[in-house]
Amino acid sequence: SEYNHGAKKSLGHVTVVIVGGTGDLARKYLWQGFFQLYADQVGKGHTFSFYGGALSTTEKGTPLLFDILKELACPAELSVERCALVKDQFLHLSKYHQLKTTEDYENLSQQIKQQLGQEGIIEAGRLFYLSVPAFAYADIAEKINNTCRPPSEAWLRVVLEKPFGHNLYSAQALDKKLSGQLKEEEMYRIDHYLGKQVVSKILPFRKENKKLLDPIWNKHHIERIEIVLKETLDAKGRIQFYDQYGVIRDVLQNHLTEVMTLMLMNLPANLSNSEEILQNKLNFLASLQHVDNSNAVVGQYQAYNGEVQEELNKTKDYFSLTPTFAGVVIHVDNAQYEGIPIFMTSGKALDERVSYARVLFKSNVFCVQDPNNVQCKSKQIIFYLGHGTLQYPAILLSKNLFKPELVSSGDWKEVTEYKDVNVLGLPLSDYYIQSPVTPREAYCELISHVFFGRKDSFISAEGLLASWEFWTPLLEGLSRVFPRVYPGGVDNGNLLNFQLKGHQVAFSHEAVVNVINPGAEDNFQVMQGKYRSSEMVSAWAQELVERLASDLLLAAEEAIREEGQFHLALSGGSSPVALLRALALNLYTFPWRNTHIWQVDERCVPHTESGSNFRSIHDLLLQHIRIPYFNIHPMPVHLTQRLCVEEDGGPTLYEKEIKKHVNGSSFHYILLGVGQDGHTASLFQDTKLENDEENLVILTESPNKPHQRMSLTFTAINRARRVGVLIMGKSKHELVSQLSRIKGESSKYPITKVQPKSGTLIWYIDYDALLG
Numbered sequence: 001s002e003y004n005h006g007a008k009k010s011l012g013h014v015t016v017v018i019v020g021g022t023g024d025l026a027r028k029y030l031w032q033g034f035f036q037l038y039a040d041q042v043g044k045g046h047t048f049s050f051y052g053g054a055l056s057t058t059e060k061g062t063p064l065l066f067d068i069l070k071e072l073a074c075p076a077e078l079s080v081e082r083c084a085l086v087k088d089q090f091l092h093l094s095k096y097h098q099l100k101t102t103e104d105y106e107n108l109s110q111q112i113k114q115q116l117g118q119e120g121i122i123e124a125g126r127l128f129y130l131s132v133p134a135f136a137y138a139d140i141a142e143k144i145n146n147t148c149r150p151p152s153e154a155w156l157r158v159v160l161e162k163p164f165g166h167n168l169y170s171a172q173a174l175d176k177k178l179s180g181q182l183k184e185e186e187m188y189r190i191d192h193y194l195g196k197q198v199v200s201k202i203l204p205f206r207k208e209n210k211k212l213l214d215p216i217w218n219k220h221h222i223e224r225i226e227i228v229l230k231e232t233l234d235a236k237g238r239i240q241f242y243d244q245y246g247v248i249r250d251v252l253q254n255h256l257t258e259v260m261t262l263m264l265m266n267l268p269a270n271l272s273n274s275e276e277i278l279q280n281k282l283n284f285l286a287s288l289q290h291v292d293n294s295n296a297v298v299g300q301y302q303a304y305n306g307e308v309q310e311e312l313n314k315t316k317d318y319f320s321l322t323p324t325f326a327g328v329v330i331h332v333d334n335a336q337y338e339g340i341p342i343f344m345t346s347g348k349a350l351d352e353r354v355s356y357a358r359v360l361f362k363s364n365v366f367c368v369q370d371p372n373n374v375q376c377k378s379k380q381i382i383f384y385l386g387h388g389t390l391q392y393p394a395i396l397l398s399k400n401l402f403k404p405e406l407v408s409s410g411d412w413k414e415v416t417e418y419k420d421v422n423v424l425g426l427p428l429s430d431y432y433i434q435s436p437v438t439p440r441e442a443y444c445e446l447i448s449h450v451f452f453g454r455k456d457s458f459i460s461a462e463g464l465l466a467s468w469e470f471w472t473p474l475l476e477g478l479s480r481v482f483p484r485v486y487p488g489g490v491d492n493g494n495l496l497n498f499q500l501k502g503h504q505v506a507f508s509h510e511a512v513v514n515v516i517n518p519g520a521e522d523n524f525q526v527m528q529g530k531y532r533s534s535e536m537v538s539a540w541a542q543e544l545v546e547r548l549a550s551d552l553l554l555a556a557e558e559a560i561r562e563e564g565q566f567h568l569a570l571s572g573g574s575s576p577v578a579l580l581r582a583l584a585l586n587l588y589t590f591p592w593r594n595t596h597i598w599q600v601d602e603r604c605v606p607h608t609e610s611g612s613n614f615r616s617i618h619d620l621l622l623q624h625i626r627i628p629y630f631n632i633h634p635m636p637v638h639l640t641q642r643l644c645v646e647e648d649g650g651p652t653l654y655e656k657e658i659k660k661h662v663n664g665s666s667f668h669y670i671l672l673g674v675g676q677d678g679h680t681a682s683l684f685q686d687t688k689l690e691n692d693e694e695n696l697v698i699l700t701e702s703p704n705k706p707h708q709r710m711s712l713t714f715t716a717i718n719r720a721r722r723v724g725v726l727i728m729g730k731s732k733h734e735l736v737s738q739l740s741r742i743k744g745e746s747s748k749y750p751i752t753k754v755q756p757k758s759g760t761l762i763w764y765i766d767y768d769a770l771l772g
Helices: 024-041 058-070 080-093 102-119 134-147 168-179 202-208 210-216 239-264 274-286 304-311 442-451 461-478 541-563 576-585 613-620 650-661 714-718 730-741 767-771
Strands: 012-019 046-054 094-098 123-130 155-160 187-189 222-230 296-301 325-330 342-347 354-361 379-387 394-398 412-415 431-436 484-486 498-501 504-507 527-531 534-539 566-570 595-599 601-603 669-672 697-701 708-712 722-727 760-766
Touching: 012 024, 012 102, 024 046, 024 058, 024 080, 024 442, 046 058, 046 080, 046 102, 058 080, 058 094, 080 094, 094 102, 102 123, 102 134, 123 134, 123 442, 134 155, 134 168, 168 461, 187 461, 202 210, 202 239, 222 239, 239 274, 239 304, 239 325, 239 342, 239 354, 239 461, 274 461, 296 304, 296 461, 296 504, 325 504, 534 541, 534 767, 541 566, 541 576, 541 669, 541 722, 541 760, 576 613, 595 613, 601 613, 650 697, 650 708, 722 730, 730 767, 760 767
Parallel strands: 012 046, 012 123, 046 094, 123 155, 155 187, 222 342, 296 484, 534 760, 566 595, 566 669, 669 722, 722 760
Antiparallel strands: 222 354, 296 325, 325 342, 354 379, 379 394, 394 431, 412 431, 498 504, 527 534, 601 708, 697 708
16 A cells, blocks of 8 residues: 555554645655655555645636645755655645535545555644635634544644734734634644754753853853844835735844844753743743833835835825834843843845844953954854855854853764854854754744644744733834835945943934935924923923933932932823833933932832832833942832722821931922823822821822822922923823813812922923924
8 A cells, every 4th residue: 555655664654645735845844845755654654645825716726736846956965766756655645625614624634534444544743834824723623623633542733823913912812713723732833933953952051061050151151142134135025915014014023032042041951841941941031121111123125115106006195114124123121141142134225135133242351462362352152044155054153162062963064164254253264163964944844843743843822812911012113103114125224223321222323315204303392391380391302302311410410419328209191101111221420329219199009010100110110220229219019918998097107218218208300190080190180188197198099090009298299309290192192281271279170289389490491392
């Protein structure tokens, strides 16, 4: 029988079904991968049959499938004669099957049973490869689950291609649908980067060289890490897909995040323990610092918008904000890596095609002479994934580090003949280089891993959601950002270079053409004026925040001269975010050592949760500066394992702390924002304050979730030496106009009750809020 041809003791029959078996991916990679698998496994005990399934009828689909199969290339290790024989068998075992309706899947299942019944062979497993758009996954999974499962003693493996959602919420929804039909161990989510030979050897390389890497794999020795995927191709022909996703979803959230994780996660004790590897990956992703717009730059190649208009039938005035280039700098929040910038970048229509991950080490050598000696040059380890000047995948280690162990004997070799090229600043002769003996396509590797049930080469549901949780806030923030337009190819010059300033990322060079709002920002400098009979400073957002930061510095220096310390109380909400970032950049100029940081208000949630005001003060400011632990005063909303319960006396505790440290309970500076409803701190329109004349701190109720809050009272606010009110953004324009018309106090707008008794009140209002 064809199924038993050349078989030793039968290990059972495996049925492979490629759904979307005549599509682009199947034609380019998948059939070649399954042919390679068959060539590797023939005669080793399993028997096979292969089905290409698609929506077309059998008459239409069969010739399409066989056109693909005839073009299959011979695996390098087979002789021409052997290959002809194996290929002939493979074609013999492959057939087309229409897969559209539930009945089609039922028929397929019947056909498999019947065939195996006649042959008297037991079924080992069924492998479905879903090479179809993601919106079809749930429906196909349901059909497989209901009609096409193998008998219970055989395995079922279903391979899924990205995209797995386009943000955290859609990924969760897709996961929920799929997990209703398939068990997690039956799903193999593919990231083809994990099949690349160099990527699959990152952990083994770290393990083999652990003794020598351990002492230097940390913030004291690593200067920076770069993870790069540059493409010369554009998105033409793929716009339908690409315009919904963009570069970050297409490659950073998956491929490049996986590479970063493998480089920096804790090494598992056992490299073949999938569960331990997964847990370590999750721990690493959880340790990443939050990223948002201030940590990224985006670009779009010039011809892209025209391609969008053409392929999506949009009018000439349509503008897509989808980025085709992104540069992001990521930081890790743990003792081993804190402070090391991870530059992650990818783009289309760039000057070259290359992909690598590079660890650049700090130089601790001073060369008195002969600066060209390798000891005086960059120390680096490069995981080179291919293309570029080198053209082949390899792991390179500069000779001024150490001679590494070979990552895997047998299928990897040391390269000793050097082409006359430079890789990232060093000639090849300055590196120890190891490379795979036989290059293998990523899909071939991964298909073989599915066959052997090796889950560590695939994306788990938890890992997927953890990655989306990290990237989604940035994607949401960028959805309204205009990407910088670049010409494409070599002409990009230095237009896309980006740099790190503190923790903020910006393009290094001004764009010659300012596409958005040209010139408007140059017409106004910082303006002084009056607002509600107090002093007002107004400017564009960035200048305004810089002015406020410098006013704070002056106030701090004055307070410290007079009293030895500066007591600053910060509000929650969205307005102070930009200020906290600006303050975090003043690492060395601001007198943090003598500054005490207090809270104006807090939500009744644990301080570790993202909704907590203290958490945002911590993430945006405290973790970047050196301030004594004793000078930080979070509001005690979480006592006796419960939140803001009257009997726990949180407000009284905070009040005592204020009285203990702050002279006359009079803060040097209180920074407030204003909500669109006119509330400030957590003092709302209907907050009852009559009985709280004397209290400095109270519990309040917000109309918005989380409802419970703790807040300074107007008594405390109005005792301050200086109060700054920061109002930013077009959405506040209406409020600013309303407030300017109100004389004195209005119970409808709590902010009007801010009237420092002997201190000064200054309004900081940006032009968007002022002019609308």
